[in-house]
Amino acid sequence: MEREGQEKKDVGVLIERQDEDGEFVRDENNEEGTLEREDSKPTLNLSQKQKEEYYKQYVEIVNKVNEKKMGLSLGVEPMKSFKESDWQAPEDFEAMIQQDVEGFLAREREVIAAVSTDLKPGITDPSGVTTKQTYIYIPDSVKRIEVTAKFNTRLDSDQTGQIFSNVDTVTSELVGGFGTWEQTSMKSTLLDDGRTYHIYIEGKINTHDLIFEKAFAIEFECDGLGNVF
Template sequence: MNEIKRQLEVKIGDTAQQQRNVIRKINEQYPTHAKNRPPFFTIAANLALFAATCLFVFSFIDKEGLDTATINAVPIPIAGEKGSVIEANEVLTPITEERKRQYYQRYVEIVEKAMEKKIGFSIGVEPIEEFKESDWIEPAEFEKIIQNDVTAFLATERETLAAVSTDLKPAVTNPTGETTKAAYLYFPDVVKKIEVAAIFDTQYNADKNRQLFSNVDVITTKFLSTHGTWGQTFQKATLLDGGRTYSIYIEGVFYANNVTFEKAFTIEFHCDEFGNIY
């Protein structure tokens, strides 16, 4: 700055040419930037700033689109098919009518096999005409679902009967020789008390020096409540413990609220050394 002041201190007596030479030297040594900047420089700077802003914004748009695609690729459950998943952009291929008939036949066989156990709950397969596309699953998966239902039912039955069976009384034999004994049967959401009656014969066994069962006859059953109806369909008695125990297997049908339940159960009668039955 001192140099500028020195050079600007132009004497009054200097000529115009001398003054112009001084100004030219100052401009050469200290060129200006802002005032002499050409107009197109400002326009170019603004365009560059605009382009950078656009790139910044578009970079966020692309990132958002990537995140959306990633979310859509996460497996989502398909309605009507337990445990199965499918990619969101995958297209389900409908199974053929022939394959549906094959599946349906397997469904029926699986249910019939489960019902053979006569555990006291009712399951079935809807008519094939009522199946929706989402209802068709692999027979192995269908069998797994049915087996899980059976296992859950039996577990509930054990817990329920264990809780209510503590009040059961010993068998009673009336003067006519008929012995009755009660038991509880479990059906979905209901427990029924049933009475089993039979006529037993006992005889003395000299080798064991005690009375033992020798025969059973006229095995009957009846519910001790009025709701629903029960019909006995089969019975089989098996002698156990060298004649000390009769195990009686019984099958029957319980009908209530327009639903039929097949039930099989076993009850035991015991004979003491004096021929008393309990």
């Protein structure tokens, strides 16, 4: 990721993409593809054992980021590809990664806010199945996801209105655009005394033969008459 007015050095870490075979590959078309060192710290004089330990920590740092399934698939280049100038203390490496993650998340918030103005409330069909759409962001691309759920409602304890009792099924699919989406897990949480369902979904999006793990959340609300939106 280039930043104006700063000296940059390749640090041997790439924002790589996972292909259909599960291998990480360089994304030659992505301008965000290389994380770059922005300082002029002296080259570290490390032994082979120290390099191996540093490299292990680099991989652990990157794996922790990937576990959050933000859609930003990071990978560390093979150790044999590192130049002497690539090595840095693990805490500096982690700070660099965190800086780029924060930049990615800031861009995600900006893009999602810009496109979400056309999103409409959920629609419930006569069978009681509710469908609602949202957007997810992966590098340089926004995808529309449609979430479908079957909710049950009941009277609240005061007998004054309907609230959620449970959700039977939750599915999600990609709407329009190029690529495929596979939902891999879902977790639902009742909020606001049963009037809101917070749905957390994880999945994999395959676009141009590159795979991104992505997690997102969407909320459904229930009014006193049992209408879900």
